[in-house]
Amino acid sequence: MSEQRVLVTGAAGFVGRHVARACLNAGYRVTTVDLATPPLDLCRDTTVHTGSFDAPEILRAVGAGQFGAVVHLGAISSTVEENWQALEQTNIAGPAALAECCERSGTRFVYASSSSVYGEITDRRPLPEAALGSSACSGPLNAYARSKALFDTHMTTRFGIDGGPGWAGLRFTNVFGTGELHKKSMASIIGQLLLATARQEPLTLFADTLEACRDYIPVATVAKTCVLMADPGAPSGIYNLGSGHATSFAELLRWCSDFAETPLNVRLVPNPHIGRYQYWTCADMSALDSSLPTRPRPGPAELRRAAHELYLHFKDMNNRS
Incomplete structure (x- = not known):
């Protein structure tokens, strides 16, 4: 029974709700846990626990082997969070306790890391996982990224990569898609730009970032990859989990203009995060390509198509409001 059951933490969040739905579509019996209530469709189709992912009853259930896999997406995800005590508990100590229970029960453990651990990339080339700690990148530029890097280190040193159902940390790049409006300023920048375009509102960007690039990845791709990793x-x-393609903000503006079929009202404002800002991100996907050859791999055309679909989604929402 446990092999067909999966626990998804952070299931009320942006990525979590997509992962929970993808697990259901793959035939898993899904239990969700989050401090907030998941969307109604997940409440209907899953077993819902409202509370912390490291609550004693959750840890007991995982330690007792009630699940074949845990996909851990619960976290403090704000890149401007400065409360280190909260970050340490939620992004390091809590997940470590969950991982220990998985180890004890032989449960597969998959968790969300972040490409923010790399910080600023020295040379504008796709960055492999092993580059962290080298001269190829600066390392974490904020407390959130530091917490993610420290947990990655904990997992590698504590468990290694051999034996049992194992574990995987996925360093997400810039994930975008439906269901992240509740994140407001922490929503993906591509989502924010597409939403403003659909609403015919001014688009705001930092003045020094038009040629800055991001590695964007559709949330559906992330969800499908998490399901594959739960096996x-x-x-x-x-492992890095991105598209492996760097798209500039100038290119995003061209997309928005093409989608809206009209000139844009773009406001350029000073960047308040100089010294803590990633001007270029792009993941080297070689390791995951070799280790998980069946994973979905969106190219530039698929990324633009996914962005267009999200624009149409926002436009439809705007028309119905």
Whole structure:
């Protein structure tokens, strides 16, 4: 029974709700846990626990082997959070306790890391996982990224990559898609620009970022990859999870203009995050390509198509409001 059951933490969040739905579509019996209530469709189709992912009853259930896999997406995800005590508990100590329970019960453990751990990339080339700690990147530029890097280190040193159902940390790049409006200023920048375009509102960007680039990845791709990684036979270790393509903000503006079929009202404002801002991100996907060859791999055309679909979604929402 446990092999067909999966626990998804952070299931009320943006990525979590998509992962929970993808697990259901893959035939898993899904239990969700989050401090907030998941969307109604997930409440209908899953077993819902409202509370912390490291609550004693959750840890007991995982330690007792009630699940074949845990996909851990619960976290403080704000890149401007400065409360280190809260970050340490939620992004390091809590997940470590969950991972220990998985180890004890032989449960596959998959968790969300972040490409923010790399910080600023020295040379504008796709960055492999092993580059962290080298001269190729600055390392974490904020407390959130530091917490994610420290947990990656904990997992590697504590568990290694051999034996059992294993574990995997996925360093998400810039995930975008439906269901993140509640994140407001923490929503993906591509989502924010598409939403403003659909609403015919001014688009605001930092003045020094028009040629800055991001590695964007559709949330559906992330969700499908998490499902593949939840399989006990999947590889263990830390993996980048992005598209492997760098798209500039100038290119995003061209997309928005093309989608709206009209000139844009763009406001350029001073960047208040100089010294803590990633001007270029792009993931080297070689490791995951080799270890998980069946994973979905969106190219530039698929990224633009996904952005267009999100624009149409926002436009429809705007027309109905």
